[in-house]
Amino acid sequence: MADLTTSGHAPVLTFLGAAGTVTGSKFLLDAGARLLVDAGLYQGERRWRSLNWDSLPLPPDSLGAVALSHAHLDHCGYLPALVRGGFAGPVLATSGTAALAAIVLRDSAHLQEEESVAARHGGWSKHDPPLPLYTAADAERAIALIEPQAYGEAVRVGPEGVGGVGGDVTVAFVRAGHILGSASTLVQAGAASVLFSGDLGRTSHPLLLGRDRPPAARTVVIESTYGDRVHEQGDPDHAGLADAIRRTVRRGGSVVIPAFAVDRTEIVLLALADLRERGEIPDVPVYVDSPMALAALEVYRAAAHRAETRPGAVDAITALPDLRAVHTAEESMRLNTPGRPSVIVSASGMATGGRVVHHLEHLLPQARNTVVLTGYQAVGTRGRALLDGAREVKIAGRYVRVRAEVVSDPTFSVHADAGELVAWLGELPRPPESVYVVHGEPAAAEALAARIRAEHDCAVAVPRLGERVLLD
Secondary structure, three states, rough: OOOOEEOEEEEEEEEEOOOOOOOOEEEEEEEEEEEOOOOOOOOOOHHHHHHHHOOOOOOHOOOOEEEEEOOOOHHHOHHHHHHHHHOOOOEEEEEEHHEEEEHHHHHHHHHHHHHHHHHHHHHOOOOOOOOOOOOOOHHHHHHHOOEEEEOOEEEEEEEEOOOOOOEEEEEEEOOOOOOOEEEEEEEEOOOEEHHHEOOOOOOOOOOEEOOOOOOOOEEEEEOOOOOOOOOOOOOOOHHHHHHHHHHHHHHHHEEEEEOOOOHHHHHHHHHHHHHHOOOOOOOOOOOEEOHHHHHHHHHHHHHHHHEEEEEOOOHHHHHOOOOOOOOOOHHHHOOOOOOOEEEEOEEEEOOOOHHHHHHHHHOOOOOEEEEEEEEEEEEEEHHHHHHOOOOOOEEOOOOOOOOEEEEEEEHHHOOOHHHHHHHHHHHOOOOEEEEEEOOOHHHHHHHHHHHHHHHHHEEEEOOOOOOOEEOO
């Protein structure tokens, strides 16, 4: 096992994930107290997913604390595996992240267990017997460790605060405007300071309050999911989505919208509510087929009462005519032969798991149906294959023919694009001394790094997986 202790008195930052790819966010700060910022799962290509099973280069019980930027699986989904490995310290998160992470982790554990059983019965796993990465019990133990924090309050990690393993480290969260509860994470370690952007939202979110200005930090770790592109500015009224729904209804088909259960489902429903209000789409039932999405919607409703969402936005969703919640597996299966045109919003957003997979299995072979992709599709996912024009996709060990229409609506993205990322960096009260570009495919990370070098006078690097750097 590699030695990840500090060298002298300088804090050490180690990039344990989200380096060379978009997912698997894990950043270790060792400054006497060991703090892990994010504990995310790898998603997408098998070469990355296999890393979820590798042991971290440090004992999990040596961590003083974990800080979560937000509740998406690639930022929080490894937490139960940490607990399974012996971590028992506090997990710091905003109240929104705490509520949503509980939903996400329970769902992830359920899927882990379900997929291991399916692999065993189907005989398509190379492991004998196939086991889950973690169990529902591990997820519950992880959830019990989460300690909600307010935005802007510095929390000490060390003997006088949480963690109790020595050192002088504080953590504070700054509103990031990506999903409910999302935050940039400012860590102070003695004279050193490092700001982790987390996933940054756009300057205007349809549902949430906008992101706050970032605080000063000597070092910045910035995401680059859209580091090589600028979001399309057209179609703010989702005319493309409306056209796709109208075409599909005329054909007598169903529209399947793979959507992340957290935030993306709510934004899609808000757009559908607006289209119905303006008479742009016909009167068809809209099914939300994701228990996790339904639970997340309740969290958003609670957040509306705390004034964390834009006024009236959540009410507009719940007022959507013919909005139907699908709770049971039997109800979900019936949607594959609905008997009338309908819209099915179901997780996951990249079609990697969840109920949307069986909808695709049954509906993709029929030309009357449509699949609408609503956001970033990572390399190696079914969503990316569909986006790239695949004629077949593999589902449950078998290839399924793609005859349905596939439509992409990129206007749903709540990830900051290249220009917005650079602008956020320019909002720091003082220019940082060093910037590390992470959480992007190689081309996107390198493109953003080049742009930052051109526009800001600071050292810029795209770190390798496992690379260690000293913080001044």
